[in-house]
Amino acid sequence: MKKLREFLDPPKVLVLGFLTIILIGTFLLTLPYATINGDGLSFLNALFTATSAACVNGLVVVDTGSTFSTFGILVILSLIQIGGLGFMTFATFFAVLLGKRISLKERLVLRESMNSSSIEGIVKLSKRIIFFTVLIEIIGAIILSFRFAADIPTGKAIFFGIFHSISNFNNAGFDLTGEFKSLTHYVDDSIMTLTVCALITLGGIGFIVLNELYEYRITRRVSLHTKVVLATSFVLTFGGTILILLLEFGNPKTLQTLSHDGKLLAALFQSVAPRSAGSSTLNMADLTQSSLFLIMFLMFIGASPGSAGGGIKTTTFATLLGAVWSQIKGKEDVVFFRQCIPFNTIYKALTVTVSGLFLAVVLTMLLTITENNQDFLMILFEAVSASSNVGLSMGLTPDLSPIGRILVIIAMFAGRVGPLTIAYAIATKQEANTFRYPKGKMMIG
Amino acid sequence: MKKLREFLDPPKVLVLGFLTIILIGTFLLTLPYATINGDGLSFLNALFTATSAACVNGLVVVDTGSTFSTFGILVILSLIQIGGLGFMTFATFFAVLLGKRISLKERLVLRESMNSSSIEGIVKLSKRIIFFTVLIEIIGAIILSFRFAADIPTGKAIFFGIFHSISNFNNAGFDLTGEFKSLTHYVDDSIMTLTVCALITLGGIGFIVLNELYEYRITRRVSLHTKVVLATSFVLTFGGTILILLLEFGNPKTLQTLSHDGKLLAALFQSVAPRSAGSSTLNMADLTQSSLFLIMFLMFIGASPGSAGGGIKTTTFATLLGAVWSQIKGKEDVVFFRQCIPFNTIYKALTVTVSGLFLAVVLTMLLTITENNQDFLMILFEAVSASSNVGLSMGLTPDLSPIGRILVIIAMFAGRVGPLTIAYAIATKQEANTFRYPKGKMMIG
Numbered sequence: 064m065k066k067l068r069e070f071l072d073p074p075k076v077l078v079l080g081f082l083t084i085i086l087i088g089t090f091l092l093t094l095p096y097a098t099i100n101g102d103g104l105s106f107l108n109a110l111f112t113a114t115s116a117a118c119v120n121g122l123v124v125v126d127t128g129s130t131f132s133t134f135g136i137l138v139i140l141s142l143i144q145i146g147g148l149g150f151m152t153f154a155t156f157f158a159v160l161l162g163k164r165i166s167l168k169e170r171l172v173l174r175e176s177m178n179s180s181s182i183e184g185i186v187k188l189s190k191r192i193i194f195f196t197v198l199i200e201i202i203g204a205i206i207l208s209f210r211f212a213a214d215i216p217t218g219k220a221i222f223f224g225i226f227h228s229i230s231n232f233n234n235a236g237f238d239l240t241g242e243f244k245s246l247t248h249y250v251d252d253s254i255m256t257l258t259v260c261a262l263i264t265l266g267g268i269g270f271i272v273l274n275e276l277y278e279y280r281i282t283r284r285v286s287l288h289t290k291v292v293l294a295t296s297f298v299l300t301f302g303g304t305i306l307i308l309l310l311e312f313g314n315p316k317t318l319q320t321l322s323h324d325g326k327l328l329a330a331l332f333q334s335v336a337p338r339s340a341g342s343s344t345l346n347m348a349d350l351t352q353s354s355l356f357l358i359m360f361l362m363f364i365g366a367s368p369g370s371a372g373g374g375i376k377t378t379t380f381a382t383l384l385g386a387v388w389s390q391i392k393g394k395e396d397v398v399f400f401r402q403c404i405p406f407n408t409i410y411k412a413l414t415v416t417v418s419g420l421f422l423a424v425v426l427t428m429l430l431t432i433t434e435n436n437q438d439f440l441m442i443l444f445e446a447v448s449a450s451s452n453v454g455l456s457m458g459l460t461p462d463l464s465p466i467g468r469i470l471v472i473i474a475m476f477a478g479r480v481g482p483l484t485i486a487y488a489i490a491t492k493q494e495a496n497t498f499r500y501p502k503g504k505m506m507i508g
Numbered sequence: 509m510k511k512l513r514e515f516l517d518p519p520k521v522l523v524l525g526f527l528t529i530i531l532i533g534t535f536l537l538t539l540p541y542a543t544i545n546g547d548g549l550s551f552l553n554a555l556f557t558a559t560s561a562a563c564v565n566g567l568v569v570v571d572t573g574s575t576f577s578t579f580g581i582l583v584i585l586s587l588i589q590i591g592g593l594g595f596m597t598f599a600t601f602f603a604v605l606l607g608k609r610i611s612l613k614e615r616l617v618l619r620e621s622m623n624s625s626s627i628e629g630i631v632k633l634s635k636r637i638i639f640f641t642v643l644i645e646i647i648g649a650i651i652l653s654f655r656f657a658a659d660i661p662t663g664k665a666i667f668f669g670i671f672h673s674i675s676n677f678n679n680a681g682f683d684l685t686g687e688f689k690s691l692t693h694y695v696d697d698s699i700m701t702l703t704v705c706a707l708i709t710l711g712g713i714g715f716i717v718l719n720e721l722y723e724y725r726i727t728r729r730v731s732l733h734t735k736v737v738l739a740t741s742f743v744l745t746f747g748g749t750i751l752i753l754l755l756e757f758g759n760p761k762t763l764q765t766l767s768h769d770g771k772l773l774a775a776l777f778q779s780v781a782p783r784s785a786g787s788s789t790l791n792m793a794d795l796t797q798s799s800l801f802l803i804m805f806l807m808f809i810g811a812s813p814g815s816a817g818g819g820i821k822t823t824t825f826a827t828l829l830g831a832v833w834s835q836i837k838g839k840e841d842v843v844f845f846r847q848c849i850p851f852n853t854i855y856k857a858l859t860v861t862v863s864g865l866f867l868a869v870v871l872t873m874l875l876t877i878t879e880n881n882q883d884f885l886m887i888l889f890e891a892v893s894a895s896s897n898v899g900l901s902m903g904l905t906p907d908l909s910p911i912g913r914i915l916v917i918i919a920m921f922a923g924r925v926g927p928l929t930i931a932y933a934i935a936t937k938q939e940a941n942t943f944r945y946p947k948g949k950m951m952i953g
């Protein structure tokens with residue numbers, strides 16, 4: 064019994080689960096009929112593509128639309144759906160149901176919305192997550208299919224609609240439009256922009272929030288978690304839109320030539336997509352350095368907890384800012400919406416942020432060595448994108464050296480399973496020591 | 509009485525003190541006889557130079573050695589000495605003597621070494637700091653004068669020896685060698701390298717540590733603070749040396765052409781100087797992107813508390829790593845040398861780091877706008893260097909636009925007085941609230 068429980072240790076299930084679907088995906092993508100040319104992918108490129116898809120990252124070494132056969136595309140779509148749904152479920156479980164030590168506190172978040180916290184709770188939770196996923200993906204697919212049908216044959220349009228709905232709701236950022244162009248063809252298209260932005264936002268906001276909003280008509284209340292997620296997401300989305308609008312307004316390669324509405328739509332898309340879907344309606348390499356730096360910042364923050372999105376998460380960012388603000392103002396507590404944030408939460412925010420910085424810094428460092436003739440900004444952008452599960456690129460990915468590809472594969476995997484594994488370690492392993500060392504004094508700053 | 513106390517509020521004294529010496533310095537450097545050409549500096553360049561000198565930063569828009577008259581150089585040297593000594597004293601006071609709330613705990617660090625914590629303590633402390641400063645600067649000046657005398661006339665050599673000893677002990681990074689070349693002429697010179705590295709290290713390690721080591725023969729013990737500073741500095745210095753050695757070994761523009769000893773000396777210098785003196789024996793722009801990224805990392809960490817150096821400080825970095833490590837291992841406490849680090853200290857480390865990141869990120873963002881045709885790596889390097897009080901540059905400083913110069917001036921000032929002002933706010937303003945909000949639950953990561 065103990066052996067079984069050890070075997071089903073959640074981080075192990077997470078890591079082994081992802082490894083398994085990545086390896087199956089890699090195998091399938093090397094098959095001759097996975098690609099249009101009938102050769103299949105090389106092992107390294109297949110591993111890269113499968114890892115990117117299963118981790119819903121979105122970085123690609125080969126162009127998805129022009130390389131893969133329908134079979135290959137279906138393999139990628141399955142990896143995205145399994146990876147995205149699996150991770151979203153895991154992330155919600157980890158944060159809500161699991162964890163001996165925090166469960167007493169944090170489980171309450173779930174209980175508020177699910178009225179349960181046992182095995183039935185898990186089953187009910189999974190069903191609910193699948194329900195939301197399928198519902199939103201179907202609505203997205205219908206709208207996108209109609210939009211694509213204006214440009215391409217109906218059958219292909221439906222296929223495109225389904226693919227891009229699933230890809231964006233899961234924050235995967237894969238596309239079928241060809242030539243690594245993502246959605247640049249639709250830069251000033253309001254239906255495409257608003258639908259995809261809605262899919263990305265709903266997919267990145269986290270299940271807890273979706274569920275609370277869904278049940279609001281009954282419960283008539285939202286938790287602190289939901290308030291902080293909504294407030295932070297709002298500020299980042301619209302703050303990002305305004306800044307990109309200002310920074311790109313006079314850029315002839317990006318916004319300058321667009322209409323007023325087109326400018327707004329393009330700025331909105333480029334603000335939403337870095338957190339952390341990885342689609343784009345502008346060519347990243349055409350943006351100003353200022354916008355690219357801003358986008359890196361947005362990528363690093365990423366989506367919200369309990370979603371398929373990446374980054375350190377909105378609540379982490381809000382907690383950091385709150386902690387600094389209260390320290391500077393000489394307040395003892397970090398207070399959001401008249402509730403005080405416990406030390407444990409601040410401590411976790413610190414750990415998540417430093418780990419995230421560490422992964423991005425180490426990957427940047429290693430890529431500057433392996434890709435030593437590439438531009439630093441391109442490398443930094445790629446590293447932040449890979450480790451934060453975003454999938455935006457200034458165009459470096461297809462040019463990566465073999466060792467660079469392996470490094471990015473490892474970073475995509477670590478950026479996906481690492482944070483949850485750390486969260487689990489924090490949640491479960493902490494024990495009150497019977498023996499404690501005396502407190503030491505040290506100067507800081 | 510209360511008005512006088514308010515007027516002497518330490519952050520105000522710090523900010524007004526620095527502003528005053530910067531403005532006096534600016535005035536003196538605009539005088540015709542401050543420069544060799546008899547024109548004096550323009551107001552903006554004088555303000556830049558005076559700010560850089562008083563804040564012991566080291567970024568320069570005009571080459572010090574070939575622009576200024578002896579009078580101008582003496583003005584700069586005075587600004588460095590007043591700024592460096594003043595800040596070191598303030599930083600030690602802030603961390604040790606002042607602060608109602610932390611004083612009970614942290615004052616002990618001082619009491620251990622000074623056996624006092626009252627007004628006499630302050631006087632004794634100031635005397636002791638001046639004693640260390642003068643002693644080390646004289647020894648440094650003598651060694652450097654002898655070294656310079658091998659190349660240049662004796663009188664000039666003594667002047668050079670005094671200037672470079674004061675500049676490097678105060679982590680100011682100004683030099684008189686001409687053409688923005690810093691100490692590149694001495695790249696494989698062991699006397700120059702080792703003397704300057706020793707000056708930088710002793711100036712950056714902080715007064716508390718110097719004093720404890722000085723009194724070790726009597727006390728036979730060192731505090732936790734000193735242990736952590738020494739351990740972290742050791743790891744960063746030699747880790748940095750090894751990494752730079754590896755990264756530059758085959759670079760024909762830097763280490764490749766040097767002898768074995770020369771390689772070691774150059775790697776050591778480029779590892780020590782970013783924390784945070786800002787001298788260099790290699791042209792920064794010639795280094796590999798990997799080394800430059802590593803140097804940015806070292807610049808951001810910087811020196812130790814209670815010194816004239818900048819950055820988030822060694823103890824802050826150690827605390828962050830310790831906090832993450834203990835979280836991942838599921839330990840409740842952060843333990844260094846069998847002493848547990850209080851939550852308050854971890855919280856301060858978080859605040860200092862996030863504030864430091866904020867300053868560097870905002871400056872980078874603004875400089876990408878004002879210097880939009882410059883290379884991103886150069887801009888990022890400049891921003892980290894300016895805000896961490898380092899003074900290393902890939903060569904951007906003299907090419908900065910007027911607005912860019914103003915931004916860097918503000919960042920140098922903020923990077924100097926900001927951290928201490930924040931530290932003071934943390935130390936004094938915190939009050940136990942009689943009313944506290946209830947604890948809220950939130951998911952992180």
Ligand SMILES: [K+]
Binds near residue numbers: 454
């Ligand atoms: K993504």
Ligand SMILES: [K+]
Binds near residue numbers: 564566680785786897
């Ligand atoms: K400096």
